[in-house]
Amino acid sequence: MGADRAQESFDDFYRTTSRRVVHHVYAMTGNLAEAQDCAQEAYARAWQRWSRVADLDDPEGWVRTVARRIAVSRWRRTVVSARHLLRQRGEPVTDAPSENHPLLIGALRRIPQAQREAVVLYHLVGLSVAQVAVETGAPEGTVKARLHRGRAALAEVIGPLDVAADPAVDVRESEHGS
Numbered sequence: 581m582g583a584d585r586a587q588e589s590f591d592d593f594y595r596t597t598s599r600r601v602v603h604h605v606y607a608m609t610g611n612l613a614e615a616q617d618c619a620q621e622a623y624a625r626a627w628q629r630w631s632r633v634a635d636l637d638d639p640e641g642w643v644r645t646v647a648r649r650i651a652v653s654r655w656r657r658t659v660v661s662a663r664h665l666l667r668q669r670g671e672p673v674t675d676a677p678s679e680n681h682p683l684l685i686g687a688l689r690r691i692p693q694a695q696r697e698a699v700v701l702y703h704l705v706g707l708s709v710a711q712v713a714v715e716t717g718a719p720e721g722t723v724k725a726r727l728h729r730g731r732a733a734l735a736e737v738i739g740p741l742d743v744a745a746d747p748a749v750d751v752r753e754s755e756h757g758s
Contacts, residue, residue: 586630586631586634589634590626593626593634593639593640597639597643598619600640600644601619601622601623601640601643601644601647602615602616602619604644604648605619605644605647605648605651608648608651609651609655614651615647615651618647618648618650618654619643619647621646621647621650622646625646626639626642626646684738686737687734687737688700690733691730691733691734691737692729692730692733694716694718695727698712698716698718698723698727698730699726699727699730699734701715701716702727709723709724709727
């Protein structure tokens with residue numbers, strides 16, 4: 581098969597099968613971006629071997645199998661890496677999410693992104709106003725304003741919040757009587 585003919589044949593194959601392969605891998609992984617990456621890798625491998633793959637009874641099946649194996653391999657590497665990390669660090673110490681967790685996440689989604697970022701970094705991550713300013717690239721005064729407005733916006737969504745009025749006051753300290 582000539583180079584131009586091979587390219588044309590592969591392009592036609594890709595156009596007619598890629599959507600199905602991505603959907604298959606997406607159904608398996610539950611992650612569209614991961615499915616697209618695995619399918620692309622499988623098609624790249626098919627192109628490298630196109631003279632042989634094109635002559636198979638089911639080239640699409642070959643690509644689907646390769647994409648599925650890539651997805652499984654990535655998943656296994658992720659699991660092994662996570663296990664290794666846990667062994668190195670020990671089990672993470674975190675509390676289980678409370679019944680208010682979904683309510684809080686829903687409320688956070690309803691406030692502007694900059695305010696949400698400031699509120700999460702300050703109240704949930706535990707950074708100081710200065711640290712939030714460095715991480716977000718915003719002046720400390722802007723961070724304080726975002727915290728104030730973010731808490732007010734959250735209060736409108738979920739009701740009054742039991743937090744200090746001054747965003748520079750660390751709420752975690754005031755809750756513990758420090």
